[in-house]
Ligand SMILES: [Zn+2]
């Protein structure tokens with residue numbers, strides 16, 4: 573049966589490409605994926621699955637009821653595009669100005685629809701249930717959390733979850749996963765510094781928010797170098813500074829925006845206090861004041877040992893040991909992490925770069941595109957891992 577599923581997915585190559593290109597031409601931003609959701613729901617209904625729409629705003633869930641009691645496995649794809657103007661001159665170029673599928677989510681949806689199509693044709697031989705979850709708003713909107721709040725992990729209760737990501741970090745033919753914490757948490761902050769305006773020639777009569785801000789940017793680096801254990805990765809990054817209006821004015825206010833990333837939940841929880849203390853100390857030392865707005869975003873993504881082994885074995889089974897690489901932890905983040913906080917899961921990477929075809933621009937770039945041969949491979953890996961999980965737990 574496994575081999576038949578594998579062959580049937582290979583036979584869907586043209587359809588996979590067609591689906592991916594249709595999504596690519598019609599990209600939609602996070603939580604606005606209405607056309608995308610309609611297309612997905614329509615395909616799932618035609619496969620005879622029980623379909624729910626509007627789960628987490630624009631999310632779609634298709635339930636495959638197999639045979640026997642078994643377990644419920646969730647397979648997840650994300651649906652949103654990015655606010656980028658596509659620079660690729662391809663026939664399937666984005667038709668929405670300023671919006672582009674530059675992270676491969678178009679491919680993720682095509683892969684999951686192909687897996688759903690083949691597995692639903694074999695539903696009488698599949699133990700348990702599969703929830704095909706099409707999630708909105710991965711790119712900063714926490715769509716996964718919205719779906720959880722709308723009960724996506726209940727009725728029937730999900731036992732485990734799998735998700736994948738196409739990436740040009742890896743060449744076509746290579747797939748990778750890592751055990752434990754593999755992607756960092758992603759939080760963000762805005763610091764408002766308040767001083768007092770004055771003429772540059774009489775700076776002593778003012779309180780300079782630019783000088784305060786530059787001290788703050790430097791001092792924040794000590795959180796990683798002097799407050800986190802040296803063996804614990806921590807990013808504290810200021811990516812935007814706005815202050816001042818003219819060369820001869822003492823700026824009254826400054827606004828700094830940045831991000832904090834780590835794999836350690838205890839360290840993560842302590843960061844607002846650390847920023848507040850450091851920034852407050854500098855501001856008051858310089859006769860100014862501050863406000864900190866700290867937003868917790870995505871948690872760290874943790875791959876469960878059992879599910880990672882399942883994925884690794886599936887990849888080795890279908891492609892050989894040379895096709896599997898251990899993914900080192902990365903400070904990038906993924907809201908699949910919310911699902912994997914609730915149930916054991918594995919999020920793995922599917923190599924999609926092909927430098928010979930000029931397809932090696934990184935994700936999130938206006939010239940991002942990938943080798944579409946990765947679609948069949950990704951679908952085969954996902955389907956094999958799903959089959960192995962459900963048949964081991966009849
Ligand atoms: Zn992305």
Ligand SMILES: [Zn+2]
Nearest residue numbers: 675677710737
């Ligand atoms: Zn992505």
